[in-house]
Structures are given as C-alpha cells and as structure tokens.
Amino acid sequence: MGKAQKIIELLLHPTEARAVINYKIWRDTRDITDVKELPTTFYDRPTMKRTWDFLDMTSRSFAFVIKELEGELARIVCIFYVVLRALDTIEDDMTLPNSVKLPLLRSMHLKLHEPGWNFDGSGPNEADRQVLVEFENVQAEFALLDRKYQLVIEGICQKMGRGMADFAALATPEQPVAEVNSIADYDLYCHYVAGVVGEGLSGLFSASGRERPWLADQLTISNSMGCLLQKTNILRDVKEDVDEGRGFWPRAIWAKHGFNSMKELVDPAREKEALFAASEMTLDALRHALDALDYMTLLKCQTVFNFVAIPAVMAMATLDRCFMNPLLLKKNVKIRRGEAVSIVSRSVNPRDVSFMFKGFARSIHSKVHKEDPNLLRLSVACARIEQWSEHHYPTFIQIAPGQQAAIDSGTTDARAPMYAKMYASLAEKAAAEKRDAVIADLKARGIIKPMPWDEMIEVEEEDENGEKRMVKRPKAPRPVTVPTEDVSMWMLVGIVAAVLGSMIAMGALVIWLVVRFS
Amino acid sequence: MATNEAYMVVGGCGFLGRHIVEMLLARGEQNVSVFDIVQRHFDSNVTFYIGDLASSEDVTNAIKKSGATCVFHTASPAHGAGRTIYELVNVSGTRNLIDSCFDSTVRRLVYTSSAGTVYNGEKDNINVDERLDYPAVALDAYNETKVSAEKMVIRANSPELLTCAIRPSGIFGPGDRQMITGFYSVVLNNQTKFQIGDNTNLADFTYVTNVAHAHLLAMDKLADVYPYFSFRDPISYVDASMGKYRIPTSDAHPLGPNTSPTESDLLLAQRFESGEQDPRDLRPVLRNKLDQFGEEAQEESDSPADGVHVAGQVFFVTNGEPIYFWDFARTIWRQLGHTPPYIIAIPTSIGLILAMLAELFSKLTRREPGFTKFRVSQATQQRYYDIEKARRILGYEPIVGLDEGMKRWTSWYKGELEKQQLVRDTEKTK
Numbered sequence: 022m023g024k025a026q027k028i029i030e031l032l033l034h035p036t037e038a039r040a041v042i043n044y045k046i047w048r049d050t051r052d053i054t055d056v057k058e059l060p061t062t063f064y065d066r067p068t069m070k071r072t073w074d075f076l077d078m079t080s081r082s083f084a085f086v087i088k089e090l091e092g093e094l095a096r097i098v099c100i101f102y103v104v105l106r107a108l109d110t111i112e113d114d115m116t117l118p119n120s121v122k123l124p125l126l127r128s129m130h131l132k133l134h135e136p137g138w139n140f141d142g143s144g145p146n147e148a149d150r151q152v153l154v155e156f157e158n159v160q161a162e163f164a165l166l167d168r169k170y171q172l173v174i175e176g177i178c179q180k181m182g183r184g185m186a187d188f189a190a191l192a193t194p195e196q197p198v199a200e201v202n203s204i205a206d207y208d209l210y211c212h213y214v215a216g217v218v219g220e221g222l223s224g225l226f227s228a229s230g231r232e233r234p235w236l237a238d239q240l241t242i243s244n245s246m247g248c249l250l251q252k253t254n255i256l257r258d259v260k261e262d263v264d265e266g267r268g269f270w271p272r273a274i275w276a277k278h279g280f281n282s283m284k285e286l287v288d289p290a291r292e293k294e295a296l297f298a299a300s301e302m303t304l305d306a307l308r309h310a311l312d313a314l315d316y317m318t319l320l321k322c323q324t325v326f327n328f329v330a331i332p333a334v335m336a337m338a339t340l341d342r343c344f345m346n347p348l349l350l351k352k353n354v355k356i357r358r359g360e361a362v363s364i365v366s367r368s369v370n371p372r373d374v375s376f377m378f379k380g381f382a383r384s385i386h387s388k389v390h391k392e393d394p395n396l397l398r399l400s401v402a403c404a405r406i407e408q409w410s411e412h413h414y415p416t417f418i419q420i421a422p423g424q425q426a427a428i429d430s431g432t433t434d435a436r437a438p439m440y441a442k443m444y445a446s447l448a449e450k451a452a453a454e455k456r457d458a459v460i461a462d463l464k465a466r467g468i469i470k471p472m473p474w475d476e477m478i479e480v481e482e483e484d485e486n487g488e489k490r491m492v493k494r495p496k497a498p499r500p501v502t503v504p505t506e507d508v509s510m511w512m513l514v515g516i517v518a519a520v521l522g523s524m525i526a527m528g529a530l531v532i533w534l535v536v537r538f539s
Numbered sequence: 540m541a542t543n544e545a546y547m548v549v550g551g552c553g554f555l556g557r558h559i560v561e562m563l564l565a566r567g568e569q570n571v572s573v574f575d576i577v578q579r580h581f582d583s584n585v586t587f588y589i590g591d592l593a594s595s596e597d598v599t600n601a602i603k604k605s606g607a608t609c610v611f612h613t614a615s616p617a618h619g620a621g622r623t624i625y626e627l628v629n630v631s632g633t634r635n636l637i638d639s640c641f642d643s644t645v646r647r648l649v650y651t652s653s654a655g656t657v658y659n660g661e662k663d664n665i666n667v668d669e670r671l672d673y674p675a676v677a678l679d680a681y682n683e684t685k686v687s688a689e690k691m692v693i694r695a696n697s698p699e700l701l702t703c704a705i706r707p708s709g710i711f712g713p714g715d716r717q718m719i720t721g722f723y724s725v726v727l728n729n730q731t732k733f734q735i736g737d738n739t740n741l742a743d744f745t746y747v748t749n750v751a752h753a754h755l756l757a758m759d760k761l762a763d764v765y766p767y768f769s770f771r772d773p774i775s776y777v778d779a780s781m782g783k784y785r786i787p788t789s790d791a792h793p794l795g796p797n798t799s800p801t802e803s804d805l806l807l808a809q810r811f812e813s814g815e816q817d818p819r820d821l822r823p824v825l826r827n828k829l830d831q832f833g834e835e836a837q838e839e840s841d842s843p844a845d846g847v848h849v850a851g852q853v854f855f856v857t858n859g860e861p862i863y864f865w866d867f868a869r870t871i872w873r874q875l876g877h878t879p880p881y882i883i884a885i886p887t888s889i890g891l892i893l894a895m896l897a898e899l900f901s902k903l904t905r906r907e908p909g910f911t912k913f914r915v916s917q918a919t920q921q922r923y924y925d926i927e928k929a930r931r932i933l934g935y936e937p938i939v940g941l942d943e944g945m946k947r948w949t950s951w952y953k954g955e956l957e958k959q960q961l962v963r964d965t966e967k968t969k
Contacts, residue, residue: 180789187796199796204784209795212787220789238819240788248786308784311776315822383739391869392878397942400866401780404741404923408861411666412925413825435662435671443829 053088053095061093069096071158075103079149085365086331091324094229097166098328101174101221103159104133107152108178109214112185115266116144119189126186130179132156133163133171169228177221184213200268200283204305207271211248211255219247222329231322239319245312246333252306253336256299257343261353263287274301287350296345297393303340303385304395307402310337310378311409318371318413330368337381338364345388372420375410382406415440541567542759545644547607548572549592549636550614552579554714555651555707558751559611560585566755572605574598575614592632595639602639609758612636612692613651615685617717622680629684630691637695647701649757650692651750654708654743654855654924655682660913663740663921668831669706669853669928679913689853696851701761704853705753708924712747712944713951722871723952724909731872732879735890736919738865743857743923746944749937753856756933757849765932766846767838773821774930777859779940790817831927847932854929860941861923867945868918874949887919 053062053073063069076084076099087098108129111122121142132138137157143150152159163171188210191199201207223243226232236243255262255269262269268283278298280286286295313333320326338356343349356364367373382403389399410416417432418440428441546563550556551573557580563571564584572586586605590597592614602610614632616624633650640648658664659674677683689704696702711718725731778784787793791811794800800808826833835847872878885893894912901908929935939947 184795187798190798191796205793206795208784209787209793212792216787217789235819235823238817239822240790240817240820241786242822244786244788308781309786312786318825319823386863387738389866391882392873396866396873397862397870397945398780400862401860401941404861404863405776407741408666408923415665433661433663435657435659435664435667439671440829 051089051095062096066162068158068161071155072100072103072162075106075152075155075159079103079106079152082335083332086328089324090328091231091322092229094225094231094325096162097170097225097229098222100159100162100166101177101225103152104163104174104178105181105218106149107156107159108182108185110143110147110149110153111140112189112214114144114147116147117142119192122189123186126182126189129182130175133160133175133178136160136164167228170225173221173224173228177217177224180217181213184209184217188213201271203273204271207269207273207305208248210269211251212244215247215251216244217247219243219245226320226322226325231325232320236319239316242312242316242319245309246316246329249306249309249313250332250336252302252309253339256302256306257339257349257354259283259299260287260350270298270302274298274305289350292347292350295350296347297390297395299343299349300345300390300393300399301395303344304399304402306336306340307382307385307399307406310382310402310406314371314375314378314406314409314413317374323369326370327368330371330374331365334364334368334374334377335361337378341381341384344385345390372414375414376416379407379410541569543569544609545570545605545607546572547574547602547605547610547645549574549610549612550651551575551585551611552577553613553615554712554716555710555747555750556611556613557714558712558747559613559754562748562751562755570606572601572607574601574605592635593627595635598632598635599639599642602636602643602645606644608644609647609649610636610640610645611649611651611754611758613754615651616681618681622684625680625684629681629688633688633691637691637700640700641695645700647758647761648692648695649754649761650689650702650704651754652689652692652704652706652853653682653685654706654857654922656686656689656706658682658922660916664923665741665921666923666925667855668925669855670831693851693853701850703757703761703850705750705757706853706855706924707745707750707753708855708857708922709742709744710747710750711744712948714747715948719871719948719952722868723875723956725868726872726875726877731869731877732881732883734865734882734884735915736865736887737884738863740864740919740921741861741923742864742867742917742921743861744867744941745857746937746939746941746948748939748944749858749935750856752938753854753929753933753935756935757854760849760933763849764844764846765849766843767835767840769846769931770832770836770838771824773824774927777937779858779937780860780942781940785811785814787811788820790820791815831925832931849932852928852932854933854935855924855926856929856935857924857926858937858941858944859926859930860937862941864918870945871949874945875953887915890915890919 052058054064059065062073064073076087080102083102087102088095090098108126111117111125111129114122117125125140138160139156140153143153163174166174188199201210220237220240220243223232223239224237227234227237259270263283263286270283270286275283275286275298278294278301279291280294280298285291286298288295317326317330317333320329335356338360339354342356343354346354348354364377367377386400386403389396393399415434415436417429417434417437418426419429420426428437428444546568548556548560548563548571551560552575556573556575560571560573560580560582564582569584571584572588573580574588574590574592576589576591578587578589588597588601588605590601592598612633614628616628637648639645654664655678657667657671657673658678659676660678662674664671673686677686689706692702692704709718785791791807793811794804794808797804824836826836830836838845869879891912894910894915897910898908898912926935
C-alpha cells in the first residue's frame with residue numbers, strides 16, 4: 022500500500038487519523054536497544070540480538086506487544102514466541118515429507134537442549150525458514166533462562182509438536198493436507214496450535230511473579246483465549262489457505278451449506294452460501310469471547326494486560342470486518358491501520374476492552390442477514406457479550422480521565438438510582454468511620470481534653486428483682502451545652518473542615534476503588 | 540423423582556399451570572389436584588376442583604378436600620381483562636388462597652409473579668436483578684395487582700407456610716394464546732417488513748417448560764439454605780442454544796487423530812469425556828461491593844447452615860439467553876413460513892407518535908387498539924434480567940434452549956392453525 026493511499030484512507034476516517042497522530046506524539050514505546058534496558062533485554066548479547074531480529078522478522082503485529090512487556094518478561098516471551106514460530110514453520114512446510122516432518126515436530130522440545138542444533142531442510146519459499154537455519158541462537162538463549170521458564174516453554178513445545186504431528190499424519194499423497202471434520206476436531210486443532218500457547222503464556226506470567234500463581238492453573242480460559250485468536254485467523258485467511266491447498270474450516274460447517282470441499286467456498290457463483298458458512302465460523306469463534314473477557318479481568322500487571330488485550334480486541338475487530346463481507350472470499354481482509362492504533366491506545370483496562378467487545382458484537386449483529394440459518398444463535402452470541410459488559414461495567418457509570426466515577430444523569434437504565442443509593446451509602450459509612458477515627462486521634466494527642474462525662478465508674482445498683490450488680494455510670498452528668506470557654510472557635514472550625522474534607526476524600530476514594538477494582 | 544407430597548395447582552388448566560401439572564405427573568407424583576374456574580383437561584389421575592379464586596368459600600373447600608401440602612399459584616387473568624378482574628383474581632384471590640393455606644394442611648406455596656413487576660414502562664431494565672425496587676407508579680393495573688399479590692405472598696412466609704415468588708419474563712411455548720397470536724397477526728396484516736427502533740434492544744423470553752421447572756425446583760427447595768461459601772463457586776454460562784462445547788486443555792482433551800495413544804493420553808481423553816474438571820481450573824468468581832451477592836460472598840462461615848434461605852425470596856426466571864427483540868420476531872415469522880422481502884426501520888420516536896395516533900383513532904372508532912405505546916415500548920426497550928439468584932439458590936438451568944423452544948412453539952401453533960382451517964373447511968362443506 023502506497024503512502025498516498027494510506028493518507029487517503031486516514032482522511033476518510035478522521036477519528037482514526039487523530040488516533041494515529043496521538044499515538045505518534047504521546048505513546049512512549051519501550052526501546053529494547055536502550056542502554057537502560059540492556060540488563061533485562063540483553064540486546065547487547067549476539068545470540069539474544071539475533072533472537073530479537075527473528076521476532077521482528079516473523080511477526081509485525083506481535084513483536085510490538087511483546088516488547089512492551091515489562092522487565093525480563095519481554096525477553097522470555099520473545100524466546101517462547103520464536104521457538105513456537107520455528108515449530109510452526111516446520112508444520113507449514115508442504116515440501117517436507119512426513120517421514121521428516123513428524124519426527125521433527127515430536128522431538129523439537131529436545132532440540133532446545135542441544136547446543137548448536139539447527140535445520141536447513143525447509144523449503145526455499147518458506148517465509149520464516151531463517152529461524153530454523155540459525156536456531157542455535159535461540160537454543161543458546163533458551164539455555165540461559167531460569168529453569169522455571171524453561172519448563173513452561175519446553176512443555177508447551179512438546180504438546181504443540183505432538184498435536185501438530187497427529188494432525189499432519191492425517192495427510193496422504195492423495196490428500197496432501199489433512200481436513201478438519203467435526204467441531205470437536207476443530208477445537209482440538211486450535212488447542213494444539215493456539216490454546217497451549219495461551220496456557221504457556223499464563224504459565225510464564227505466573228512464573229515471573231507479575232501475575233497471580235494460580236493463573237497458570239486456569240487452563241480452560243487460557244485455551245479459550247488462544248482459540249479466539251486462532252479461529253479468527255483461520256476465518257480471515259480462508260482465501261489464502263484455499264489457494265495454497267490448505268483447509269482448516271471444519272467439514273461440519275461448510276458441508277451443511279452445500280459445499281463438497283473447501284475449494285468451492287471461493288466460487289463467486291455461490292457467494293451467498295459461502296458467506297453463511299463464514300457466518301457460522303464467526304458464531305463458533307464468538308463462543309470464546311466471554312472466556313477471553315473473564316481471563317482479562319484476572320490480570321493485574323498493566324503490561325501483561327496490554328499484551329493480552331490488544332490481540333483479543335484485534336480479533337474481535339477482525340471478526341467484525343470479515344462478517345458477511347464478500348471481500349473475505351477474494352483476499353485477506355485486514356483492519357485499517359488507524360483502527361488498529363485506536364485499539365492499541367484504548368486496550369488498557371477491562372472496562373474499555375469490554376466496551377469495545379460490545380461495540381464489535383453490536384456491529385456484527387447489525388449485519389446478520391435475515392435469512393441466515395444461524396440468525397437466532399448469532400443474536401444470542403452477540404447478546405451475551407453485551408450482557409457480560411453490562412453486568413460487570415454498567416454503561417451508566419461514567420469515568421472521565423482524571424475525574425472520579427459519576428452516574429450519567431441522562432441514563433434510562435433502571436439500575437442507576439439503585440446504584441446511586443448504594444454509592445451514597447458506602448461513602449457515608451466510610452466517612453463516618455473516618456470521622457470517628459479523626460476525633461479519637463485528636464483526643465489521644467491531647468488536642469481535645471477528655472471531659473468528666475467521658476470517665477466511667479462502677480457503682481452498685483439494685484434491679485427490679487432485688488439483685489445487686491455492678492453497672493457503669495458517668496462520673497459526672499453530661500452538660501446540656503458545650504461550654505464555649507473549653508473549646509476555641511478556631512478549633513471547632515478546623516475539626517469541621519477536617520471532617521468534611523475526609524468525607525469528600527473518602528467518598529471519592531471509595532468510588533474510585535469500586536470502579537477500579539470491580 | 541416423586542416426593543409423595545400432595546400438590547394443588549391453582550390455575551392448573553391455564554398455559555403455565557398445565558405444564559406444571561404435566562411435569563408433576565411425569566415425575567410420578569400420585570397426588571395432584573387442580574383448582575381452576577373452568578376444566579380444559581381431563582386426566583384420570585388428577586382431581587379437579589372447579590371454583591372461583593375470588594370466592595373464599597370455593598378456595599377453602601378445594602384446599603381442604605384435596606389435603607394439599609404444596610400449592611402452586613399460577614392463576615392470573617389475561618392481559619386486557621380490566622382492572623376489576625385483575626383486582627378480584629390477583630389481589631382478593633391471592634388473599635383468599637393464603638388464608639386458606641394457613642387454615643389447612645398446606646405448608647408450601649409458590650406464586651407465579653412476573654418480571655413486569657419491576658418494569659415501569661419508561662426505564663430500560665438492563666440486566667436487572669432482584670434488588671430493583673417496585674416502581675413508584677406501576678406500568679398498568681395488571682402489574683400493579685401482581686405487585687400487591689407478590690408482596691402478600693412474601694409477607695406470608697413463616698414457619699407455618701414457606702413461600703416464594705417466581706418472576707418469569709416473556710413466557711412462550713405450546714399452549715400460549717397471547718404472544719403467538721400477536722406475532723401471527725403481524726403476518727396476517729402483512730406488516731412484517733416494518734421494524735420499530737434499530738433492533739439494539741435485548742429482551743428475555745422464557746420457554747414455558749423452563750418456567751414450570753423453576754417452580755418445581757422452588758417448591759422442592761423451599762426449606763433449604765444456600766450456604767454463603769457457595770457464592771464463591773463459579774457457575775458456567777448458559778449454553779442451552781449455543782451448544783455445550785468443552786474446551787480441550789492440556790489436562791483433558793480428546794484423542795483426535797492420535798493413532799498410538801499412551802496410557803497418559805487415554806487418561807486425558809477419558810477425563811475430557813467424563814466432564815471431570817480440575818478444581819484449580821475453575822475460574823474464580825469476581826465480585827465488587829456493588830455486586831448483588833458481594834456481601835454474601837464475603838461471609839466467612841464454613842457451615843452449610845449459614846446462608847440464604849430459599850423461602851421468602853423472589854426469583855427472576857428466564858432462558859438466560861437475552862436476544863435482540865426483532866430477531867426473536869423474525870425467527871417466529873420465518874418458522875411460521877414467512878420472511879419479509881425487505882425491512883423498513885422506523886425510528887422509535889416516530890413509532891411512538893404513530894402509536895398515539897392509532898390509539899386516538901381506536902378511541903374515536905371504539906375499536907380495540909392493536910398498535911399501542913405499550914407495544915412500541917415492548918419492542919424498543921431493553922428488558923433482560925440477571926438470573927444468577929435462581930441459578931444458584933434454586934439450582935435452576937434452562938432445560939430447553941431458546942432455539943429448540945421456539946421450534947416447538949411454532950410447530951405447535953402451525954398445528955393449531957391447521958386444526959382451525961380444518962374446522963372452517965368442514966363448516967363450509969355443511
């Protein structure tokens with residue numbers, strides 16, 4: 022795409038043009054080559070520098086978010102990514118016979134412990150073959166990692182390799198690429214090539230200490246996160262895959278729309294049926310959206326959140342762009358650069374991410390064809406994303422940058438008055454506790470003298486049954502009015518001001534805490 | 540599984556009541572009675588008591604003769620019956636029933652209320668839960684009397700008589716004679732091409748069998764306590780229409796194309812098929828202070844006896860699958876054999892103006908208005924509910940998904956239409 026065309030496209034979408042400008046001016050991207058960063062990025066080490074180069078070479082989209090990870094996590098995930106890319110390159114290679122490919126996939130995790138190992142048998146047209154040709158660099162860096170990280174990376178490498186080999190083994194000379202048949206097979210394939218990556222990343226986040234230890238055990242939603250990304254790519258890449266003789270769409274989906282093979286999907290004469298099949302692929306991918314949202318609410322480290330959220334929102338944007346889009350069957354549909362930048366800058370907290378998910382769900386829903394066989398299920402799938410968003414982050418709670426949360430006075434949401442009462446109740450309770458604490462502190466420091474009625478003594482007293490018992494009574498009766506000579510006017514003013522200030526501050530703090538950590 | 544209790548279904552010949560009766564019989568209950576104003580079903584194993592709910596004597600006699608211990612109160616006038624009827628049945632009738640229960644062997648009472656009790660016609664009910672107060676001004680006379688009845692039932696909860704109320708939203712299914720007729724009349728009037736609003740509003744509809752199921756769960760569990768510690772247990776998303784798919788993980792996944800599985804592989808596959816899940820893999824329940832059960836989840840008691848009592852509660856019950864309103868309408872029409880050639884979207888504000896004009900015209904011509912402001916509100920406002928309370932405390936899950944439920948509903952109605960056509964043809968022949 023030429024520069025002029027890029028400029029034209031930005032001008033056609035002014036809000037996105039502004040997003041690009043904001044991004045260039047204000048975004049402080051981490052520079053892994055900076056001297057200050059070297060203790061964690063090791064960019065000055067030849068083997069690590071080469072590994073960073075491989076990252077840039079093989080992934081324009083992921084490279085950015087990986088480098089943003091804080092501390093050593095960026096380097097660790099970089100190595101993880103490049104190792105898996107090597108595995109993927111072997112799997113993708115159509116020139117490799119299974120007699121070479123399958124053993125290689127199954128033993129790749131062992132090569133991680135073989136200094137100097139590399140592989141130059143990849144086809145000449147394989148885009149990322151260089152990663153394998155110079156794999157000794159990656160291996161050297163892997164060997165330098167902490168054992169806790171090595172265990173995760175090699176474990177995932179083994180699982181992915183075996184899974185890929187199982188599916189690759191289905192290929193025969195008559196049918197060079199294995200087909201995916203059922204939805205269960207499709208899920209399993211996505212688990213092997215993407216779900217385990219989600220598991221691995223969760224494992225690395227936990228091992229680094231930047232996320233909770235139990236995140237590594239959240240296998241289901243980690244897998245679902247990976248599946249959302251993978252299924253989106255499989256949907257989007259349909260034209261490219263068909264042209265290369267590959268097929269990942271499950272037969273269970275396209276066969277019911279009258280197709281006998283994936284090749285037929287790109288036949289212009291049957292565009293309508295193909296789009297309905299694509300619609301069902303989208304429906305299947307949306308199944309993972311709630312898991313993705315749940316996963317992101319568990320994260321607490323900001324850069325990890327960004328790393329996870331950006332691809333997830335990109336996936337939703339891609340599903341939206343591909344939905345009922347005839348171009349899907351003609352070329353690789355991409356989201357516009359301006360839109361991508363806007364997503365990057367907004368993917369910073371679960372609330373905004375859920376709003377973007379909801380926006381894309383509504384957009385998809387608005388394009389559902391009235392004759393789509395899955396109209397009802399698509400409606401339910403989009404609706405549950407909206408419900409998730411409204412459950413966790415009600416729209417009527419507004420948060421402007423630098424301001425405290427407020428309830429939108431123009432909302433028609435029936436819940437708003439109830440929430441307003443709850444906020445007020447929480448703020449009032451917190452303020453009362455604060456006020457009591459302030460007064461107690463003032464007394465303890467002698468600023469306020471204890472009064473005679475504050476002292477308690479025990480006296481003997483008879484109750485109605487004639488029994489004697491000890492009860493507490495004030496030593497002196499409390500006067501009706503506070504004597505003015507005992508408390509100065511300025512002290513009163515000060516106390517009142519302090520209490521009011523505390524109430525306001527505590528109220529704001531409570532609201533901020535509720536919204537920030539909800 | 541039968542409980543050997545004696546059941547009385549008040550309104551048992553009505554739409555919902557009939558499904559409750561059938562469910563009781565299906566699980567082998569031997570002692571089922573029906574009280575209704577007219578008998579429409581003639582089961583040999585059901586005792587019928589014909590009477591008027593507004594008559595204290597009729598109610599008392601039926602309750603005593605039946606020896607009922609468990610009563611479902613599903614009786615309710617149809618929309619459009621008028622305030623007088625609403626008051627007689629919903630308010631006086633419910634009071635009569637409660638009084639009769641206290642004076643007899645009845646120990647449990649489940650009342651069919653309505654999600655409309657918290658809807659005021661102006662606000663959007665967006666994912667509301669049971670904390671929402673009744674509106675200061677009821678939507679209409681029908682809902683006003685349903686609120687009164689619900690309050691009576693909950694107030695009556697006591698050791699002698701355990702009570703609760705079920706608030707279903709948009710009940711549909713075989714036996715319905717209101718909702719389906721309305722949607723079908725749009726087909727007859729050739730108006731399916733019109734859409735009011737932009738179809739971004741969600742509505743909850745509930746298949747009738749699921750509502751009946753919720754009633755039986757409520758009755759069976761009225762004496763139970765839901766422990767505080769259970770509020771920290773995760774519950775999965777409703778997948779009745781979306782299909783139940785288990786996500787494969789490293790701990791559990793099918794063999795797939797693995798042709799030489801190891802013992803470990805077989806174990807993983809077996810674990811996947813059995814549905815067994817590692818507790819550590821269950822996602823944590825995240826709640827904030829404003830969450831409906833934020834406080835309950837904070838309770839530290841480990842005792843099963845410390846928790847929320849089922850009795851005295853109200854529960855929203857839906858299919859758990861909110862859907863965009865006009866998608867629901869179009870799916871009905873398509874299943875009835877009609878797809879509009881194109882769609883004309885009318886903005887909500889214009890729709891309201893047209894409705895006002897239509898109502899004015901109806902007044903002048905003294906005809907029943909078909910196009911009303913209420914109908915426009917129904918079609919354009921958000922009205923969906925959070926059913927976590929029913930799912931947790933009652934253990935309720937929709938048995939029949941929206942997808943399947945709508946198919947059964949429209950199939951049944953097509954059968955009804957064919958019967959009507961047959962009757963007309965027969966009369967023509969005479």
